[in-house]
Amino acid sequence: MTRLLAPAGSKVLFLGNEAIARGALEAGVSVATAYPGTPSSEVIESLAPAASKRSLYVEWSVNEKVALEVAAAASFAGLRSMAVMKQNGVNVASDFLLHLTASGTRGGLVLVSCEDPGALSSVNEGESRYFAGMLEMPLLEPADFQEAKDMTKWAFELSEAIGNVVMLRSVTRMSHASGNVVCGTLPAKARKAAFEYGGPIMDSQTGPMISTPVVAKHLLRRQKLKAVCALFEKSPFNRYTGPARPDLLLITASACWLYAAEAVHMLGLQKKVGILKLGTTWPLPPRLVSQYLRKARRILIVEEVMAFLEENVKVLAAGNPKLSEDKTFFGKYDGTLPFAGELNPDIVADALVKIFNIRRCGLSSSYQEEARKTAAMLPPREQTFCAGCPHRASFWSIHNAIALDGRGGFVCGDIGCYSMAALTPANGFGTMPTLHSMGSGTGLASGFARLAPFGFKKPVLTVCGDSTFYHAVIPALINARHNRADITFIVLDNQGTAMTGFQPHPGNEVNALRESVPAVDIAAVCRAIGAKVAVCDPFDLSATGSVLTDFLAEKDSLKVLILRQACALSPEKKGKKTFEMKVDESLCLGDACGCNRLCTRIFRCPALVWDRKKKKAAVDEVVCAGCGVCASICPRKAILKSQAASAAASGG
Amino acid sequence: MKRKKSSQSRLKKEVLEQSLCTGCGACVGLCPYQVVYRDRTVQLFDCDLSDGKCRAFCPRTPADGRLLRDGLFDAADATDEIGPVKEFWFTRAKDAGLRARAQHGGTVTALLRLAMSEGWIDAAIVSGRLDGREPEGRLIDRGEEPADYAGSRFWAAPTVAAFHRMPENGAGRVGVVATPCQALALAKIRTAKIDGYQKGGTLSLVIGLFCGWTLALDRFQNLLNQYHLPAQNLTGMDIPAGKNILELRTAGGAVNVPMDEVDECVREACRYCIDSTAEFADLSVGAARFGGNPVEMSGWNQVIVRSEKGKNLVSLARDQGILECREAPRRALAELMSAAAEKKKKALARIIEKSRSPEKLLYLNPDDPAVRKYLNEVLQDKAKPLLKKKGDR
């Protein structure tokens, strides 16, 4: 059955996120919540199927703040609980988190933040480590897969020991990497929930769970940190490897430890460089760090994105002249490592090469030259909407409606696969000039629409996905209605949280536990807000286009168009073609057609290709998802669609 | 190597951005990129082809009028004011029922009917009615009634697009009822020498309409709103001679709109047009206005016959008793010519104002003698007040 429940002692290949999930199970977690977001989603995804066997409640919450609130309720009732989110999700949850760290917690509560240095699947390079310092909660960072499991388990114990939230931070190269993990035991008994609140106000175990009296509670929180430091000094997650007196002390944490170890090994610097790997990165255990700072005169701090670790090490060293005198610190502030983007073994190796002024042996220059020449001729593989993606059709209609309207309308973008519409030249056909956080598209649109008194006359549109609608759009939509913002709001409803792997959301009739639940209807919500609502199939270009042009022409009202069509990769659609598509070569005039290759040059579906030999359009049957939309864009009707006989065989 | 600029981007720069687009539809229906939407020519996506037919056929891209005239007309018939004139008639349809449905004499409808029944043309393109939707060119086959589309319009329909949208083969010969700008586009299409393009040859007959200006639909719509008149209630409109009003007819009676209000709604592009009589048509038809008293002329058309084909059609119509033809009074032609010349001068003055140079006439060729003549007059007129002022001193 599920690998997550493998017996104690078994060695399993776990995704970092699965290792975190297993650690939580070993800690006896009772409630686990999350809003999906890459690279965090697999924690809950792997826990959900195990829930029925482990007396565990798992939910996909409507957003990260609610996820943390649901988890906190379990903690207040004495259960162990966990809320999981991606880096910017912590920002969403942060208001509640600010008050939660002040009220304290009871059952172990772990906030897991999976971050995305280099923004491999994000539109930001946000950092949540600073929240640990800002809200005075302990921060743990696993550096390999075994640690991801073990540290998660310990995080629950730590949280209970100090009566406060513990933050566990992972990164893409940990969450989405896999490695061997030896499993521990799963606890036999589940806890019972009970919420007591009749005790003294300053007693977070029996009293009310509130952040007041603020100053007194704040002082209490600071006191807890002393206990944390004491535990961190002895933590096995902090390790030193290397010579007794290294030429260079390399301080690092998280996946960066793996890069650093690889780089030192690659350059053969094992006898010169000592690596202090920290698992407990805030608050830093002062005695431990000081002990190693004394060993070397040169210190390199290796971490991704911001200089959080570097700053804290420097603050610690600055407090003691013996630790700061005659020391050289390498890191981000001196430019040895970049402040932006993710690291890898090569970047760390290059930093070491610079510090030690050595040469890195590598490939012959002739091989490098050959590789360079080859690389120069490779066409890049730009991101784009998948074959059969409803968003391409939706933006096609949006683009055309804006062009026909002729007043220079534009779309305020939002977060989801459709964010790619903001890329040039992805598939928004140049219509989407803004892209920020979830729900911000509607808020911005609401603002633009009120600029008419200042001479701003362009019609304003905005898009959001179905999951995003519930997450953060509703307040902005209410704002637009209440403040009479004339906007055309388009819900790109592909019937699931497609980008992160089809997690159910409040619009679905099933939840994370596969229970049947009531669906919250987007159209009904919008109507209740007072919007004029239409629903269309985006694959019907002419119906969609005519609603959009009418909406743009209609002034002084809030208009909502729900474009409903399931994602091409959704479980119900994947591998099944609605239509078999082919190009009739006798009708396609190729370059001789006045269409100037509208299908391949403008529409840009990965499955509609240009046959370089025949100089005509062609359908790549392997890539084609059979949506049929391209048949309606060819002015010569040369793209033919016929009902597909049957779904393709499953496999692979 | 410097890449040639795309026809589409030149069209945008030279015509659309200069407010010269007449909405004739000559650039529409040839490709998926150019469309007409609510009276505006819209470029949906960028097209990077040069030598596009869109630009070649546009009546507001530079072209040599001399070459077009040489290809279509007899040089001996040329006039500066109103283009080629073989004959000039006052006409009206014999069929009183038809006259009642038409605006003036019903000449256009009568001639179209005849051309179709005689098999000169297999189909005709006319301007459709404004039935709450967008104006558009309507293709009518044999057996359909041209009279259903009779009556004056004061807005432009993208009629030429309907010609482009017809299948390349199988539609047979086509007749088009065209405003002056549309007739110019059609002349470009008829005389085009483009590799692989033969469709121009199916254009067998162009019946031109006299035209002073057309309305910009959005502004006209606003005007209708001011008068609480839904567009679909309009049954007809006219400018009665000598009254300085636009008469909007509905089932419930007529509404008169003062001309200065109407003037606000005139399409910008029309102010730069030098052609009021459709000089590039086979024959041109207008309301009889000059050379007599209004009452006597009401219900009659004036017709300029320009080409051999036009001449044959009118004689056939007369011989078959379909059309009543009257010798037009001499004064009528002279007055028509002087009014046409006035329009040319006004338009040229505006063009110079826009281009800021008498040598840059946007779509017109300063070396075309038919243009040069009025250009010189405009320049002299401009100089006059200055001289006068000097003299005053």
Add this chain to the structure above:
Amino acid sequence: MKTKRLSVTKNLVLTGVGGQGNVMASRALAGMLVDAGYVVTIGETFGMSQRGGSVMSHLRISPDAVRSPQIPRGGADVIVALEPLEALRVLTVYGNPEVSLLSNSRSIDPIGVITGERDYPSEETIRIAFARLTARYWLFDATAVGLDLGNPVLSNVVMLGALAGTGLLPIDRRMFAKEIRKTGSPEKCAINLKAFDAGFSMSK
């Protein structure tokens, strides 16, 4: 075939285009090797980068220790590519004169090629580059094999079979059968084994 135990870490890059089953193939391969007692690290990117873009899995197969989930540049021992352009892309970063390459020959045009802005390298150009940048390479149409078996995405398993056929890694049919049985239905296992066998015979 008898497989020899690895004594040093082997680095393998598995590459392709989003939707080609890259992740499934790397997990299956890693699963076999973990069962065989190796310490395996896979580095993957998925999420937004999967959408029509290049995808890549880095496998570090070590007799003893966890390795960085990212292979250093020029550090691949084996490259398995589900698409030839991606094979070239990975070769130019992770290739070295000793590297072995197995590549599917069926191309998937990037958008820039579809629109006509860029050229896809010809098969001859690809072969020349493979010859210059690898110690040995195999190039064959795994997608056609998948299509014959009813689903083009089976090309990923064809490539795994081919990898086993080369003997470059200590994997065999028995290990694959065991791995595929962990997740798949009996029919799915049968079709996957067929694909594996077809691939095996192509490189052996």
